[in-house]
Amino acid sequence: MADENYDVIVIGTSQGGRFLPVDLAKGGRRVALVERGSLGGVCVNTGCTPTKTMVASARLAYQARRGGEYGVRTGPVSVDLAAVRERKRTMVAGARENYASRLAQDGLDLIEGEARFTGPKTVEVALGDGRTREIGAPVIVIDTGSRPRRPALAGAEDIAVLDSTSIMELGDLPEHLVILGGGYIGLEFGQMFRRFGSEVTIVQTGPRLLMAEDDDVSDEVAAILRDEGTTILTSATPERVEEAGGGRVRLTVRTPNGEQRIEASHLMSAIGRVPNTEALTTAEAGIRLRGNGSVEVDEFLETSVPGVYAMGDVKGGPAFTHLSYDDYRILHANLLGGRKASTRDRIVPYTVFIDPQLGRVGMTERQAREQGRAVRVAKLPMSSVIRALETGETRGFMKAVVDADTGEILGAAVLGAEGGEIMTVIQVAMLGKLRCTAMANAVFTHPLLAEGLNSLFAAFDGQD
Structure with a gap:
């Protein structure tokens, strides 16, 4: 039996867990929120907020170096990584404080400690002072997130291998950064540190970057990074x-052309995450x-134990913050609204x-053809979009x-300036079940990047 009983226990505070406990408490439930680390989960502390803050610094450095292309004279551009880190820390601290302020809600108890199940509806929390608390509830939500995967690489245990969390705490710029993994995380950090001024090498086990994407998209991304x-x-x-001596490391890789050794100042692993x-x-x-x-969960996010749910990265699948938030929407509807919302047929967008x-x-071209669907495909280079020409952002395509x-x-797929924003316009069209002709004939403001959607979808008119 538990020492103390609640209506709901939420373990962890990811994007969904930031809102669900508060809403449940406002709805009259007595809620225990258990967190073993920093409030806010991955997104606030080591994911979206800090990385996109640093990406912005890297883009500004890149744009400053391009000043001459726009008739703007600039001097030599250098990056103070410690200052970039401080800006990132300030953003994270602000996000944490904003989240913490939300928890001042009657009926919500924050318990700082590590939780473990002792039965189907009971949880023991190891507190920081060595004591434990046994709590129980008829409803429990697991929201413990994920962490970077360690590389299973000979010698890695004897080397300081960076990951997506620790690399953001560097105060000095790496001379040569080698990144293991050519997925979203590896590419974002690779381009970031290249723009900061580091030499960067990305080592990808697969035959191309971004293996989930179509070949033409992967190839174009690689061309941009190599450029x-x-x-x-x-x-x-x-x-x-x-x-390798002098604080350096030596990585040995096997390639189609034989063994290759790479010496570098820093090694980062970006080979995925584990729940x-x-x-x-x-x-x-x-x-x-x-x-x-x-x-393991069903379409209602319920585990194999009735009344126990999981949300966010810990349940597997794409590790996106907006997916965790949609999990929150589903649980909010089902636990507070008396509905049966589910994950079935939801469209999951993402941006690299x-x-x-x-x-x-939606589907890639490869996925659609593998399903045996008869499809038509249209592409439009960003160099054909007026706004992209005016702003000098012509790389990529729709x-x-x-x-x-x-x-x-x-x-x-929209690989271009503000590609995520343009993609969202298409997502809304898909949600509204608009056909390609509606997009071809829509009146978009001139000159916006989204105006290119007229030309992209008009191309289907000339296809058989």
């Missing part, structure tokens, strides 16, 4: 890392986990915050995939 001076090695498998479930002792509650350690951005929604029979928009 900025980033070295990219694909089909390159890291085999071992060792000290934070190891401390929860879920087996004590009968909660099933998948092979990768994520919590390289520059230019890659905004993606791409749309539509059903050949119905004209339904199946998906899109």
Whole structure:
């Protein structure tokens, strides 16, 4: 039996967990919110807020160096990484304070400590002073997030390997940064530090970057990064890392052309994330986990134990903050609104915050063809968009995939300036079930980047 009982226990404070406990308490429930680390979860502390703050600094450095292209004279551009770090810390602190202020709600108890299940509806919390509290509730929500995956690489345990959290605490610019992984995280940090002034090498095990994207998108992204001076090695498998003297490291990779050794000042791992479930002792509650350690849930976010739910990164799938927020929407509707909202058929967009951005929604061309669908594909280079020409942001392209029979928009990729914002226009059209002809004939403001959608979707008129 628990020492203290609540109506709801929420474990963790990711994007969804930032709002659900407060709303439940406002709805008259007695809620315990358990957090073992910093309030706000990954997004506030080590994800969106800090990384996009640093991306903004990197873009400004890049634009400053391009001043001459616009007739603007600038002197030599350098980056004070410690100042960039301080700006990032200030943004994170402000976001934490904003979140903490929300918790001042009657009926909501914040318990700082690490939670573990002792039964289906009971949780033991290890407090910082060595004591424990046993609490129980008929409804429990797991929202413990994820963390960077450590590389299974010979010698890595003897080397200071950076990850997406620790690299943001550097005060001095790396001379040469090697990044393991050519996914979203690796590319964002790779371009960022290249623009700060570091030599950057990205080592990708797969045959191309961004393996989930279509080949033409991956190829264009690689071309953009290489044009900025980033070295990219694909089909390159890291085999071992060792000290090279003078504080440097030596990475050995196997490539189609044989073994290659890379010496660098810093090594970063960006090979993915793992769910934070190891401390929860879920087996004590009968909660099933998948092979990768994520919590198994149904379309209503309920686990194998009735009344126990999971939301955000810990349940597996795409690790996006906006997906965690949508999980909150579903649980809010079901726990407070008496409805049966679900994850079924939800459209999940995302943006890779390289520059230019890659905004993606719906199916890729490859996915549509693998499903045997008859599709039509249109592409428009950003160099054909008036606004892109005027602003000097002509790299990349827009791409749309539509059903050949119905004209339904199946998906899109926008690799270009504000690509995420332009993609969102297409997402709204998909939510409204507009056909490609509606986008071709819409009146968009001139001259905006989104105006290019007229030309992109008009291209379908000339296809068989």
